[in-house]
Amino acid sequence: MSRVIIIGSGIAGLFAALRVEQAGHEVIIITKQRPEDSSTNWAQGGIAGILDKTDGEGMQAHIEDTLSCGDGLCDEEIVRCVVEEAGDRIRDLLSIGVDFQKDGDDFHLVKEGGHSARRILHAKDATGAEIERALNNAVSTSDNITLRPHTLGVDLIQRVHGDPSKGIKGIWCLSLDSGEMESIAGDAVLIATGGCGQLWERTTNPPVASGDGLAMAVRAGATSKDMAFFQFHPTALMAGNNRPFLITEALRGEGGVLLDDKGLNAYRLGDLQPEDYSFTLDFSPDGSLATRDVVARACDQRMKISGADYVWLITDHLDKEELHSHFPTIESKLNEYALSLGKAPLPVAPAAHYMVGGLSVDINGRVLMANDSPIPGLYGIGEVACTGMHGANRLASNSLLEAVVFANRAAEHFISESVNNIENVPSWRAEGMLELEEHAPLIRDLETLRKTMTDDVGIVRTFNRLERAKRMLELLSKEVDLIWRRSIPSRELVELRNLVLVATHITEDALNRKENRGLHWNKDLI
Numbered sequence: 001m002s003r004v005i006i007i008g009s010g011i012a013g014l015f016a017a018l019r020v021e022q023a024g025h026e027v028i029i030i031t032k033q034r035p036e037d038s039s040t041n042w043a044q045g046g047i048a049g050i051l052d053k054t055d056g057e058g059m060q061a062h063i064e065d066t067l068s069c070g071d072g073l074c075d076e077e078i079v080r081c082v083v084e085e086a087g088d089r090i091r092d093l094l095s096i097g098v099d100f101q102k103d104g105d106d107f108h109l110v111k112e113g114g115h116s117a118r119r120i121l122h123a124k125d126a127t128g129a130e131i132e133r134a135l136n137n138a139v140s141t142s143d144n145i146t147l148r149p150h151t152l153g154v155d156l157i158q159r160v161h162g163d164p165s166k167g168i169k170g171i172w173c174l175s176l177d178s179g180e181m182e183s184i185a186g187d188a189v190l191i192a193t194g195g196c197g198q199l200w201e202r203t204t205n206p207p208v209a210s211g212d213g214l215a216m217a218v219r220a221g222a223t224s225k226d227m228a229f230f231q232f233h234p235t236a237l238m239a240g241n242n243r244p245f246l247i248t249e250a251l252r253g254e255g256g257v258l259l260d261d262k263g264l265n266a267y268r269l270g271d272l273q274p275e276d277y278s279f280t281l282d283f284s285p286d287g288s289l290a291t292r293d294v295v296a297r298a299c300d301q302r303m304k305i306s307g308a309d310y311v312w313l314i315t316d317h318l319d320k321e322e323l324h325s326h327f328p329t330i331e332s333k334l335n336e337y338a339l340s341l342g343k344a345p346l347p348v349a350p351a352a353h354y355m356v357g358g359l360s361v362d363i364n365g366r367v368l369m370a371n372d373s374p375i376p377g378l379y380g381i382g383e384v385a386c387t388g389m390h391g392a393n394r395l396a397s398n399s400l401l402e403a404v405v406f407a408n409r410a411a412e413h414f415i416s417e418s419v420n421n422i423e424n425v426p427s428w429r430a431e432g433m434l435e436l437e438e439h440a441p442l443i444r445d446l447e448t449l450r451k452t453m454t455d456d457v458g459i460v461r462t463f464n465r466l467e468r469a470k471r472m473l474e475l476l477s478k479e480v481d482l483i484w485r486r487s488i489p490s491r492e493l494v495e496l497r498n499l500v501l502v503a504t505h506i507t508e509d510a511l512n513r514k515e516n517r518g519l520h521w522n523k524d525l526i
């Protein structure tokens with residue numbers, strides 16, 4: 001029996017855990033907060049995929065939509081592999097107990113921006129919560145999986161310090177309950193830590209999304225890829241002072257339309273369909289249902305021109321009853337602000353949403369070094385990994401799919417190659433380190449970081465702004481490093497250190513790009 005350590009309890013980590021455990025191996029999952037705290041739990045729209053293996057035409061259309069959204073940078077072999085495995089993995093989810101919405105005997109399928117057909121399975125507008133519930137339930141009844149909540153992965157332990165080619169033998173982590181550092185030994189580590197939306201002031205991501213896994217792996221010799229491609233979701237609700245709440249693209253799939261103030265006035269006075277007044281038509285013939293990069297850029301531009309903090313999402317021309325039944329989670333959130341679907345316009349704005357780039361991995365999820373060889377015993381799956389599936393832009397509802405396909409592939413690879421090679425792991429060296437007495441400087445640094453990323457590395461970029469961000473990040477990196485070297489780790493410190501590193505990779509990749517593609521939009525390159 002071999003032992004794998006999995007960092008993260010979203011769809012990728014939990015699915016991989018169940019696969020590895022079924023093959024008779026031991027699994028330790030560590031997760032930062034509660035088991036369900038993850039982006040997965042917050043996913044609304046659904047999971048794309050063709051269930052019927054004989055539906056070649058349907059699969060081909062899914063492949064073509066994915067390639068077209070990826071703007072020429074997808075790895076076609078990977079796209080084909082993920083689309084072709086979709087049916088099997090979705091059936092796995094069903095057998096684990098995920099309850100997707102039915103329409104009679106068939107599944108109820110929805111459509112989102114960039115999809116040419118209805119091919120998205122969902123559980124109303126809380127698909128991720130349903131997937132997370134079923135997976136956590138299965139994990140909690142398994143004998144060979146130990147799930148450790150409130151345990152923060154801090155750094156990977158290399159078999160030979162400083163030589164990534166010799167592989168990984170464990171992880172140092174911080175118990176957020178006791179404050180103690182601990183080392184855990186394993187035959188392999190699967191990183192499933194999700195994205196890094198916490199880098200920006202406005203994000204749809206949960207607080208756990210701070211790029212930890214990516215930073216840990218990079219420090220252990222891994223390479224990142226395509227980091228400039230960060231997806232901003234066009235429609236986060238801008239009501240109250242709370243964190244932005246995502247309004248799923250499926251709402252626009254059902255006919256929701258985006259208008260600016262001018263369009264809204266014209267719609268109120270005119271007699272055309274709302275879409276005829278949408279500013280999004282100036283950016284794409286697909287209007288409000290164009291791909292996310294186009295719609296987010298359109299919203300950003302209109303907001304910058306008018307100085308408004310949001311644009312409007314119109315649903316009053318649609319059937320209220322149907323909207324309320326299809327989007328109950330959104331409806332109840334709106335009600336908290338005296339808003340409702342099918343009634344008054346909803347104020348929405350783009351928010352940081354999905355990390356398209358990530359750890360460079362191969363077709364089995366093995367994390368690669370700069371020379372493209374895998375780091376033995378290290379896998380990256382889910383949002384943290386850059387598989388080549390999304391190219392320069394992710395097609396809606398393809399990420400849960402990619403996560404589950406690669407979780408399966410990495411698990412199978414680990415099972416096929418697994419050797420029992422547990423070695424002793426060193427304790428964390430805490431001599432001479434001091435307890436951090438003041439967290440205020442870290443909080444100020446985090447604010448500066450988020451402001452920098454929001455102002456200078458957002459939806460629309462310029463070389464000057466990127467250079468400015470780079471200088472600021474160098475300064476922050478030195479500051480954080482100074483504190484890191486003399487302090488006993490705390491969650492705030494670990495996360496800030498990781499966020500600064502990930503921000504640096506995003507900014508450098510953006511600076512190195514010579515053309516605008518997909519999500520990367522530099523005004524100087526137009």
Ligand SMILES: Cc1cc2nc3c(=O)[nH]c(=O)nc-3n(C[C@H](O)[C@H](O)[C@H](O)COP(=O)(O)OP(=O)(O)OC[C@H]3O[C@@H](n4cnc5c(N)ncnc54)[C@H](O)[C@@H]3O)c2cc1C
Binds near residue numbers: 041127246383
């Ligand atoms: C609001 C929202 C809506 C979305 N809707 C959709 C959708 O409809 N369809 C779709 O396909 N995609 C959607 N996405 C994207 C999708 O949900 C994510 O890409 C996917 O869930 C990522 O899964 P994951 O397992 O890689 O990471 P996550 O689900 O984010 O899980 C990461 C896990 O790692 C843990 N973790 C992180 N760092 C550490 C650390 N240092 N130590 C220990 N644990 C750590 C976290 O606590 C968490 O448990 C949405 C995302 C958001 C935020």
